[in-house]
Amino acid sequence: MSESDNLVRATDGLTEQHLAPRVRPTMRDVAALANVSLKTVSRVVNQEPGVSPDLVLRVNQAAVQLDYRPNLAASSLRRTDGRTATIGLLLEDVGNPFSSTVHRAIEDAARARGIAVLASSLDEDPERERQLIRNFVSRRVDGLVIAPAATDHSYLVNERRAGLALVFIDRPPSYLDADTVLAANRDGARDGVRHLLEQGHRRVAFLGDMRSISTARERFAGYQDALRDASIGVDAQLVRQDLHSIGAAVSAVTELLSGTAGDAPTALFASQNLVTIGALRALRGLGLQRKVALVGFDEVMLGDLVEPGLSVVAQDPTAMGAAASELLFRRMDGDTGPTQVRVIPTRLILRGSGEIAPP
Amino acid sequence: MSESDNLVRATDGLTEQHLAPRVRPTMRDVAALANVSLKTVSRVVNQEPGVSPDLVLRVNQAAVQLDYRPNLAASSLRRTDGRTATIGLLLEDVGNPFSSTVHRAIEDAARARGIAVLASSLDEDPERERQLIRNFVSRRVDGLVIAPAATDHSYLVNERRAGLALVFIDRPPSYLDADTVLAANRDGARDGVRHLLEQGHRRVAFLGDMRSISTARERFAGYQDALRDASIGVDAQLVRQDLHSIGAAVSAVTELLSGTAGDAPTALFASQNLVTIGALRALRGLGLQRKVALVGFDEVMLGDLVEPGLSVVAQDPTAMGAAASELLFRRMDGDTGPTQVRVIPTRLILRGSGEIAPP
DNA sequence: CTGAAAGCGCTTACAG
């Protein structure tokens, strides 16, 4: 079957263009056809007990015959609890590997409960966070999982008082007490940098994301911890922050390694995915991938297949998503206990690039 | 700030635990506070023209004071068009790179129109497709973008007659005439295989996904096209299909290359992401990554950084998502013209692995 | 320019 066959095929199946548009049948229509009251249809559709078997049968047959689809919005509007069986998910970018893995984990937990997931990307824009949450609240989602871009979440107090369940993921909330799931950013970064120091490195560069991002600050703190533990001072020349793209990382690394021999770092700690890839590219460009050590924070696909293999501090986005859903559903089930913070450990994976010794 | 600081901080902000739960204010409440009718509030909230400026002000002040959030479900229930400003997205797996890139492209187009996106993963399960669509229909989504798992979509005829906009992506619908966006699977695969043949290879293995998947069948057809164009017969020993995981691909490639010297392929065409990664791992394991040529279908992150670089037939998931949203919104805007099939070209990217000559 | 009444498709709270 070629592409042009697809074209033919697409106009080949059942065509209903000539058929009149159909109005969706309501419970009234089903009731009329089954010759029962509206309330009886409601009972059958919601599988409430205590309807005689013959009426159940008649209603179900009528529903199938009319191809009836209950209107969830009408149902939740009238319902006392007002639940919509929908949650909202605010991620940095639904298209990036970390966010989309978190998304998938939450989806799996949600599906098990018949809950649908609205997902959106924030792109580090605090204003977008507020707008999207407003929109989700207008849709009356039962809960929200937020990887926040904003730095003040007090605007959510009223929403929670109105019954909205809230869980923060990847980054903590500010000026709001809410359940939170975090990676062990500081400890993980410290482990990664310590590992480089253990190889004998003294000049380890830190390549960081925007300092407005809490995880970037945490990871920098971990870098400082490791240096302090080894009684090494932080050399400002070796710290490059606010790198938010592959290109920015390539430039920073190229510049760092083009310095005077004695000033250049012998090892790099890349605090984020794209920065790690940029560092790899730069090392490759300079032909230094076997000379300069590199440890990255966060897993990168194919990291085991580059040469040398990429050593990383791996996060566990699946576990983070699972923990977030668990906390969220607990709140949605009515738990009013104290706020929980769950820290998901990272794992140092040694594959070669982090085990390069200093010259 | 360390993890334990986060812990402290999370219980440090405003706590509203002691405050009474709040009932959400309605338009009635806003009307009462502003001392106007319900209908006037509705006009102001929906920015209908012809309300005197002082009433607009009073209503807006009351809305802010009460922290009013319009209920979109109630609004769309009463509205004549019944629109929910929501679309549903059914992907193979929201967590995989291809799906999540498509997702992001659709989200961007949707956000520009104030439309929210419900996303779900099908995992190749036709039953899940039907259940999720039923659920989305109960939520009265305005449209659906479907990367289908099922092989019969006639069940959607009634939904479309009821006004649901439908677009298929990545794979065509069956027994249904609907707008569709596809990659140039067959042509792309033919180009990739032809490229290997041009390097002088005669024994090119095909590593395929499950034959139940239309893209896998298309890509196999492209493989056959290229061989036919070069007057080379298909050797069944070199065709390994139904590979759906990295592990399955590793096994298949290992087996293929462990055969008698004359029987083994000198080049591999991997028809899908995970299969490509499996092939890479197997070649690496056998130490053959510089001996056996490899072209993969679909882009792989870091493909430029392995050695040799990975040559691929790249799809354009962003363009596919953009095309799908365009077609979908056109239908949602009332277009009843003939069905369109858009084929998004692939691009052959040469980075080394596909340019290895036969021994 | 403003508002009172009816109704969207359901569930609730009753009554029988």
Place this chain on the structure above:
DNA sequence: CTGAAAGCGCTTACAG
């Protein structure tokens, strides 16, 4: 076990 009436939070279709 079954059903008639009221009402969820809005917009529609009028009337003034």
